[in-house]
Amino acid sequence: MARLTLEDVGALAGVSRSTVSRVINNESSVRPEVRARVEAVISQTGYAPNAAARSLASNRTGVIGLVIPSHVSNLFEDPYFARLIQGVTLGAKQISSTLTLFLFESEEEEREVSPRVVESGFLDGVIVTATRPGNSLMRKIASTDLPLVAIGRPGIDGVPYVDVDNRAGAFQAATFLREHGYERCGYIGGPLNTSTGEDRLAGFIDGLAEFNSALPNDLRAFGDFSEPSGYDAMSELLDHSPDAIFAASDGMALGAIRRIHDAGLSVPDDIAVIGFDGFTLGEASEPSLTTLEQPVSATGSLAVELLHKMLGDRSTPFTPSVLPVQLIRRASA
Amino acid sequence: MARLTLEDVGALAGVSRSTVSRVINNESSVRPEVRARVEAVISQTGYAPNAAARSLASNRTGVIGLVIPSHVSNLFEDPYFARLIQGVTLGAKQISSTLTLFLFESEEEEREVSPRVVESGFLDGVIVTATRPGNSLMRKIASTDLPLVAIGRPGIDGVPYVDVDNRAGAFQAATFLREHGYERCGYIGGPLNTSTGEDRLAGFIDGLAEFNSALPNDLRAFGDFSEPSGYDAMSELLDHSPDAIFAASDGMALGAIRRIHDAGLSVPDDIAVIGFDGFTLGEASEPSLTTLEQPVSATGSLAVELLHKMLGDRSTPFTPSVLPVQLIRRASA
DNA sequence: ACACTCTCTGGGAGCGCTCATATCGCTGTT
DNA sequence: AACAGCGATATGAGCGCTCCCAGAGAGTGT
Structure with missing residues (x-):
């Protein structure tokens, strides 16, 4: 089964490429009757738009990156990161994006990979976590126009961040x-x-x-x-x-x-x-x-949410979000 | 700084688009002198090829998916997954691919997202872990032509897998x-x-x-x-x-x-x-x-390696890899 | 009846690459 | 001197979408 295109789906539904595109992107100006017909064809054929073509034309990829710098990758087993990843995944799902993970093993690797990551247009935005204040990778990303949200106080002016108190x-x-x-x-x-x-x-x-x-x-x-x-x-x-x-x-x-x-x-x-x-x-x-x-998962979700806002409006003024922590009294004190 | 294209880089180096493309893709038929000139321009300008355009034209994305089904996402804090992710990331890096993570919270979610994941052409291949034998998500993926490697015995005929013994x-x-x-x-x-x-x-x-x-x-x-x-x-x-x-x-x-x-x-x-x-x-x-x-990280890397082989040659006969485990005697027995 | 609006739909252009094919400038051969 | 043969490079087409604009109808007001 060769992969279907918008044009194919349009032909099957008796409409044009553009109308199918409108249906898929939930644009309003499609007659309900036509929309239904198109949707029927889509669900019957299992058509899904080609992600690459879509990105090329729209300049958005629906992919956000989560960057975990080298100096913590050996601590990666800390449940903190598992929770964080869960939170970010959750947030990404809510804005129908997917999450790509960048783990670095050395600072050299950070340097090598970062241009590919940043410049290829593969990411709509990036969340950087657990950096040391003033971290060079983050500094580099911040100097590009790739939207960036830090998790934890980044120590770089103008970088939006989410942190716990x-x-x-x-x-x-x-x-x-x-x-x-x-x-x-x-x-x-x-x-x-x-x-x-x-x-x-x-x-x-x-x-x-x-x-x-x-x-x-x-x-x-x-x-x-x-x-x-x-x-x-x-x-x-x-x-x-x-x-x-x-x-x-x-x-x-x-x-x-x-x-x-x-x-x-x-x-x-x-x-x-x-x-x-x-x-x-x-x-x-x-x-x-x-x-x-500390609300780790919420921190991750919130970071995605913030990034999403920035994607919608590149000039959003930057406001750090600081989430509260709560004392749980058990037996050790 | 508007984003550069192949054509721009070519103009700066006094060659054509395709020559630059050949340099970037490490193809042989470029005069060393020309290659050097092009490489100089690339490193000066920080040019990086647009991922979407590349994927659209080549039909490969350099992205592999790691799917973790719903029934384990609550166990995600288990260090097992952290190690596995590290292994997969490592493997992905070696084949210059990036890793995207799919965590599901419910079987319903698995159903909803899976067509988007599978059909959009966004992934070159996918690694599915920790499924129950015969898992429906894996079965569905296996029925498409998206290259698939399982981690753990998948219980579905013809699905290549990596497991520990x-x-x-x-x-x-x-x-x-x-x-x-x-x-x-x-x-x-x-x-x-x-x-x-x-x-x-x-x-x-x-x-x-x-x-x-x-x-x-x-x-x-x-x-x-x-x-x-x-x-x-x-x-x-x-x-x-x-x-x-x-x-x-x-x-x-x-x-x-x-x-x-x-x-x-x-x-x-x-x-x-x-x-x-x-x-x-x-x-x-x-x-x-x-x-x-058990060699968890190696399992992840090996899965990527196997997937990579399958991408190169779609008709590779399927051979499960089973890695050895080793008894570490400490004090509890 | 006409111009005018407004809603919906279709088609052209182009995103930045890769791939196949055409072209160029050499060398070596007869 | 002419031409085949070859490696190096340029060019054209097209991947499948989105975006924009033009055009077709249907409805409105005069």
Whole structure:
């Protein structure tokens, strides 16, 4: 069965190419009767318009790219990305676009592929996530006219973005711990050259400051958001006898708990732990994890939505969206 | 900066459209001197060929689809998919294709979207994963002329696939347990309407049979590969006092361990546990998890490679590839 | 009755490539 | 000197759509 064209469908329905095109694109000026006839032919034949021809003529592809830079591709197993991808896919479906994924393994790869990605006209727009502030790939994309939305504060002026309120969340964690009587609050953070790393640290410090307390250097340790890195970070902090820990990811929080148990201490009796993410694995942990739940999937959908708006109106003024996070109290604090 | 065309680049280099096209497509019959001149213009201008025009003319898009059916999209957080996506992305990069992701949330969605996906010519080929044998979406795709590779035994004749040797792996687990003196081996399986569910069960039964032992019904329980489902399955099995458990995923194995601990028993002293996956989270568990490591990322890459071969030669005879799994002995058995 | 509007439909042009075919300028041969 | 033969390059056609404009009817007002 050779592939049908608009012209073929038109011939079968006794109308012209253009009328069929109008039906397919849901344009109004087609007589209902004619429209029905055309639609019947379409559904009988299973005709679907050729995507390439459509893109060539209309200059839109219905494809958006999700770019995940090299430095996180080894952390890709973090459920964060699974949720994010789900959210973006969902959003894309809503605007009848499809999602293409760009994972990079090295900065060199970012450089090589990026012109092909950006210049080929293959994408209507692109969502870039998890970059370090000022990331060169994002900077490069931002300098083209390819519509771009960042997930997470991008640290580049004029780049629209969607983020969760990392700062307020961390602030809330500090407040919670202090209000529950914890005196020596420690912090396990993500890499400081990420915006989440920066913001969560800043929020936590601010929150403690409200209670006139500081976050001494020896109660700070840093990981890469993964469980083992939380374990290691906790090893450092144990020497300085904290009575509570706020970790910037659930993974690190679970790692910290494992370390605390290995030291023969108990959570939360000896040391309370709060995570950040709200993933299901924190429910099943022992003890279950008190955490700040962030709306990851919604972040992804929202990014697509924002991108879609920008596609419709290229001059939309840029307004960052910052989604709230919520403290889920379970057993670890 | 208006977008350049082949013609523009040609004009700048003092050659014609087609010569530039030959340079870009690495065809041989271009004088080295001319080639160099054209390449210089290309790199100076940052020209990149328009993907849509290229596809329209050549009938190939350089895009392959990865389809993940509805019934697993809620399990998408399983690191399995992250690894698989990484593998597929890697493979796609090697054949300079890009990857588009299709996640479905319901069977209805599968039906709606599939014609658009299949008939629009947007994809050169498609990789379908994690379907139940005989899955209708896969069956539909198989009935078109869109090149298709399955990941996991598809249960449809003539569909090429890549799989890991689930059966041999489970056989190995049974052998290992019996050789180490475990007498009452229980099994926590995946859903029986998945090929991995079937094959791992069959292999385990075969393995036990080698030692003249059977797998009684009350030592079988089933989950959905997730941690909580392993916990629940283990609850059932505990009543029948197994001394060893083979779980068909690391997640379920960890759930089982948690359940065993909750019952006040120890792993492996009271009950040994073997998982299946080889994910990093099994290294950090307490005790660390003995498991069958499967080459997930390689499976993804290999699927792309196979698809690529099929694209080059549509009449390639179909040969399933089955990758080996390997027993990693850690502390839980 | 006429010009005029308004709605609906058809056809031409062109998007930027690839592919097949035509053409050019050489060399080597007789 | 003329011509075949060959590699390198140019040209034409066309991929299947969208967009724009022209034209056909049908209806309206005078």
